[in-house]
Amino acid sequence: MFASSPVALLMLLLVGTSVPGQTCPPPGESEGRCIELTADRTGEVSEVQISPGQPTSFRFDSDVRADGMTLEHREHFEVAPGKRLITLEPSERLRGEKPSTLTVCFADGAAPACATFRLFVHPTLGERRVEIFRHPRPVDSVQAELKKTREENARLHAENERLRAERDRPEGLIGLFVSGMVGEAGIPSQFIGKRITRRESNTLRSLGVRTFRAPGRVAIELTLKNPSATKSWTPHGAVLVGLKGEVLDATFWPAEPIPSGKDGHVWVEVMAPDVQTGGPFTLKLWEADGQRTFVIGNVLFPALAVQPEP
Template sequence: MNASAAVLLVHSLLTTQTAAPPLSTAAPWAPAARRLTVGLQAPRFAAQPLEVRISPGVGTLLLFDTPVARAELENEQRFTRVRLAGDTLTLMPSASVEDSEALRLTVHFADGAAPASATFRLVPHPTLADRQVEIHRHARSADSLHAELLEKEGEVRRLREELVRMEAARSLPDGLTGMLAIRHLDKNGVRARWNDEHLLRHPRNTLKVRTATTYRAAARVAVAVECEELRGGAPWEARGATLVPREGAALRVLRVWQEAPTAAGIPGQFIVEAEATDTMSPGPYTLTVWAEGDKRSVILGNVMFP
């Protein structure tokens, strides 16, 4: 080999070595940081504690997004280091954890919001420790929880009243006798009013409304709506309704009844029943009825009761 060829060969080798990408210093099996979420749950729906893997001689770092006041660790003597600093908890298991069962860790948060604490299950593993765990907490203030509690209490009260009413109705006879027994019918009977003359139909109604007849008894009112055409392909089934007067509070709707979903080309009917009071206005009201998902509504204005 002559001198010039040797120089070219050495240059080629050096160039190839320089162009090679540097080796990564991170081990390819090194696990990424885990992310866990804790939140408030009702006792009957409480899930099992979240699991965190630990290994002998391998540190595990728990990073919280909320300051921690204190931590309670089961069999703390099995750890060579347990250090809490604000929102960071460092755990260093000793060799004795390898032969132990899962250990319980409970942390108590410092801000007074709910949940006040979170519990974790530390699961020993020979090598696959979670080196870093980021823990996000869905916090709820006391005012928020109190407001939700009042709302739930109101809902439970309403359901209990409805259950009492249904149980009482089940023991009553059908027909006019039953209506008289629960005072839904008085000496004035059931009065009816045909609303077609001044009824306002929303231009984008899902159904083409033919007539709407209103009824009033001692403690109930109802609107019976006759439809003759469905605009759109899918069948329409009433799922909810509101009856709102021009002034004052909306009537409490008790039920929305429909014999079968209204399909294209087939006439249909639905009935909305609501509570009546001695002071309720005869109208006008706006009736809004919607299908599943609060969509494909039917809106009628100037609804008048007898």
């Protein structure tokens, strides 16, 4: 039946000539419908309009498995399957019926492994030609990306749980006690401006350095002067580096520029088990381009005071 159709004959002659990795042309520049399949959109279902008595041809740029096609209500279709061309002609019995589903799976084992189409029946208007361009990726590459995404989602979930727990606590002094950051001995602090070491290449001058410790975290208060006569200085990142090269990620506040010739305050905080914050450390602050830095060494934190039992 399909051999008598000029469109079907032309499609059969064109099978196998598509180049993998093709993309759909701009709207209006292609004959018929064009659909692109990508690995990161696996599971999406494309909608295709069909009409009783009118053949609709699906042309793929990748081989499909002979046993990898499933067609809902197949008894109501005439089907001409092929490696890269599948032609469907719905019968009159499909008029007024609910949409059917066509699923095809590809032979190369790459992702996306299959494609699904929802077939809507229109009384007279059906799409005659549907081209499917697939952008395959090795399955192990997709799995590695999924693993990375799951790990990132788990990290964000844990962060959200921490923020939710902190939000549910009271603020102010009560919140500090409830969080466990402050005990009866308070938060010990010390000025270390006279014992730190400075690099000659520093673009800022330290006017004062004070360190703090609470259970599971340490902080540094910096009073800094920007001696530049023309450029402001804006912190972008901070770390503490231990004697053995271990790096502790730090947060800082505020992320605001210190104007040229002015003084400013920057707070740096690290959340880590107490055993990791024995020191001494090197503190590194840098701007976004990494060219202008502020580095001080011999940074020490006070010990947690132990309140004697009454």
